[in-house]
Amino acid sequence: xxxLTIDGKICIERELSIIEANNDFENIVTRFYIEETCKWIIxxxxxxxxxxxPDDLLGVSVVIYEEIKKRVDADIYILGDTSYASCCVDxxxxxxxxxxxxxxxxxTCFSKSNxxxxxxxxxxxxxxxxxxxxxxxxxNSDENISLCLFYDTEFEHCKDELSKYWYQKYxxxxxxxxxxxxxxxxxxxxxVKDVEGEIYPIETLxxxxxxxxxxxxxxLFNYTISVAAKEWYSLDPDSGKxxxxxxxxxxxxxxxxxxxxxDANVIGILVCKLAGNQTKDIISRMKQLCRVNGKxxxxxxxxxxxxxxxxNFPEIDIYVMIACPENDLYSSRDFxxxxxxxxxxxxxxxxxxxxxxxxxxxxxxxxxxxxxxxxEINKVEEGTDVSLITGKIRETKVGVHNDTSxxxxxxxxxxxxxxxxxxxxxxxxxxxQKLGETEVKKAEEGREGIPLQYSNEPVKQNVKM
Numbered sequence: 001x002x003x004l005t006i007d008g009k010i011c012i013e014r015e016l017s018i019i020e021a022n023n024d025f026e027n028i029v030t031r032f033y034i035e036e037t038c039k040w041i042i043x044x045x046x047x048x049x050x051x052x053x054p055d056d057l058l059g060v061s062v063v064i065y066e067e068i069k070k071r072v073d074a075d076i077y078i079l080g081d082t083s084y085a086s087c088c089v090d091x092x093x094x095x096x097x098x099x100x101x102x103x104x105x106x107x108t109c110f111s112k113s114n115x116x117x118x119x120x121x122x123x124x125x126x127x128x129x130x131x132x133x134x135x136x137x138x139x140n141s142d143e144n145i146s147l148c149l150f151y152d153t154e155f156e157h158c159k160d161e162l163s164k165y166w167y168q169k170y171x172x173x174x175x176x177x178x179x180x181x182x183x184x185x186x187x188x189x190x191x192v193k194d195v196e197g198e199i200y201p202i203e204t205l206x207x208x209x210x211x212x213x214x215x216x217x218x219x220l221f222n223y224t225i226s227v228a229a230k231e232w233y234s235l236d237p238d239s240g241k242x243x244x245x246x247x248x249x250x251x252x253x254x255x256x257x258x259x260x261x262x263d264a265n266v267i268g269i270l271v272c273k274l275a276g277n278q279t280k281d282i283i284s285r286m287k288q289l290c291r292v293n294g295k296x297x298x299x300x301x302x303x304x305x306x307x308x309x310x311x312n313f314p315e316i317d318i319y320v321m322i323a324c325p326e327n328d329l330y331s332s333r334d335f336x337x338x339x340x341x342x343x344x345x346x347x348x349x350x351x352x353x354x355x356x357x358x359x360x361x362x363x364x365x366x367x368x369x370x371x372x373x374x375x376e377i378n379k380v381e382e383g384t385d386v387s388l389i390t391g392k393i394r395e396t397k398v399g400v401h402n403d404t405s406x407x408x409x410x411x412x413x414x415x416x417x418x419x420x421x422x423x424x425x426x427x428x429x430x431x432x433q434k435l436g437e438t439e440v441k442k443a444e445e446g447r448e449g450i451p452l453q454y455s456n457e458p459v460k461q462n463v464k465m
Contacts, residue, residue: 032064033120037103038071040118050099052079054086054106064105084272084304087326089113092274107153107219109326110180110189112278112365119180124154126237131213132165135235138242139170139209145230147173148192148205150223152214162213167195174200174208188222188325188363205229213237222325225250225360250331254360257318257340259388261348264295264317270310270339271301272323279322282342282364285377286320289349292380307334320345325362342367350377 029035041049051068053061061078069076077099083092087109089102094115101116108119139147147170151162156178163175176190183191187202194200210229212220215236224232224245232245261267269286273279283299290297298316302309310319319339321330330339343361347353352375366373387394448455 028060028063028067031123032060032105034064034067034071037118037120038068041068041072041074041101044101044116046074046101046116048075048077048097048099048101050077050079050090050094050097050102052082052086052090052093052102052104054082055080057105083274085109085324085327087111088273088324089115089117091115107326108189109324111273111324112182114277121156121178122154123157124152126155126158126162126213128158128161128165131235131237132162132169134240135211135242136169138233139211146208148176148208148210148229149173150176150190150210150212150214150220151178152212152219153178153189155213171195174204176210188226202227209233211235211242218326218328220245221247222362226325226362228359251358251360254340254344255356256389257338258344258348258355260318260338261320261340261345263387263389263394266296266298266315266317267345268310268313268316268319268337269297269299270305270319270321270323271299272305272321272327272329278365278368281368282322285367286322286342286345288377289345292377293349294380295349305329307336311336322364343373346375350375351380352376352378 049068049072051061051065058080061080065076065078075097077094077097079090079093079102082088082090084090087107088111089104091102091113094102099115101118102113103118103120105120106122108121110119149162149166151159155162159177166173166175172195174192174194176192178189179186179191180189183199185191185199185201192200192202192204206228208229209231210223210227210233212223212232212234214220214234215238216234220234225247233242234245235242267286267290269283271279271283287297287299298313300310300313300316300319305321310316314336316337318337319335320342321327321339322342323329329335330341332339341360341362342364343357346367347355347357361367361373365371368374384393384395386392449457
């Protein structure tokens, strides 16, 4: 027997599981660095500070707010639902209250921001000695080959103990330390150091075996595809299991998408991050790549993208997403049109780049002038080649669409382009204003209740089978 309908009160009375705030005062203060946060606010004379929390920390947000408010004379705001991703600093939400600084809690991608940021990393307990001994059982010596240790940001609080045991076992190896501030050789929020504390470029790891301590996720994935190393391994502290990482199938998929970029005639520049001047710079660069290759480009900003939102633009053949490296939508296959990294569009449309890549560039900032993977864009000559996907001849018509997209105009909120011309050609355009043609009516009382059953609807009866 089953019910085909549900009583509306279930939606109102159901219980939701949330993370309870810990009433231990000392634990809250030390775990979330309350004293250090307050000192940072006071020393820099900030008057409006936003506390940005991911969903899993909203349960303790009020407690943290109250502890900070007792110690500083400033306006404090809690940011919950982020504009794009919780790992990025939400400068969009902070600008709504004219905030002059942000305290970011939880996992972070270490992306640049145009606001001052104090990062409070998550904490997780780790048996350091047992973890290093486990690694030593799998990797006996570093005499013949060097090793490099990566660790999740949630283990940053025990980095000194990690260093102590690691260098006892492997004195000739390296550790990729978390680095929150800008540094000349910082890569994806890390700097590589040896036992003496000397900093090395990321290219040093080319002949190293890299080992990551932590759970599998987008961060580890970014390292395995973008850091050139002899081999990659991961160690889950909970299970103690060491796994070899190989992303060969992923690279095959991305090379296929590079060919899709070459086939595309209309490219959508999907903006999923607004913080920092480098975001505008990479948008301009993507537009320039499209223009010199004779392709149409449109800038699309829809907030957090989903399948339904992007389905409104069927004219677009492929999207290049401007987002932080931690965004996992790049690998999603739910969308009707593919989504690629800026690097893949560069490989497809920039003749100065090598067509075959063994390592990926997930941070688009690396593609801009002055950075490691910057490459000049040359003018493209008209010509033909054959698509590896369709088998058809592909023409490069340079200069055909030079006047179809205007340069990005910089205003207070720098307006974004839309696909207005294509939308006007549709037979159905949505709601029309019809100014002066619609009869003026008085406001009427609308529906009340919840979507499951409004108050003016008849009561549904339970049907038993």
